[in-house]
Amino acid sequence: MLGWALTFLVIALIAAVLGFGGIAGTAVGIAKIIFFVAVVLFLISAIFGGIRGRRI
Template sequence: MLSWALFFLVVALIAAVLGFGGIAGTAVSIAKLIFFVAIALFLISAIAHAFRGRRV
């Protein structure tokens, strides 16, 4: 999922360099959304793992 965020970030940077402001802004928004969703899923997974504990 973080690879998608990185992809959209690269697309945004290329679009910004070429002067496509609207496309760059949209790509940055998508990259930020995907990044924060990935962070939220990571935190949920870490908390679930902590509550589950270690099984023997």
């Protein structure tokens, strides 16, 4: 998922260099959303992994 966020960030940078401001802004917005979703999913996974790992 972080790969997708990085891909959209690269697309945004290329679009910004070429002067496509609207596309660049949209790509940055999508990259931010995907990044934060990935972080939230990682935290949820870490919490549940920690809870399940403590049971013996």
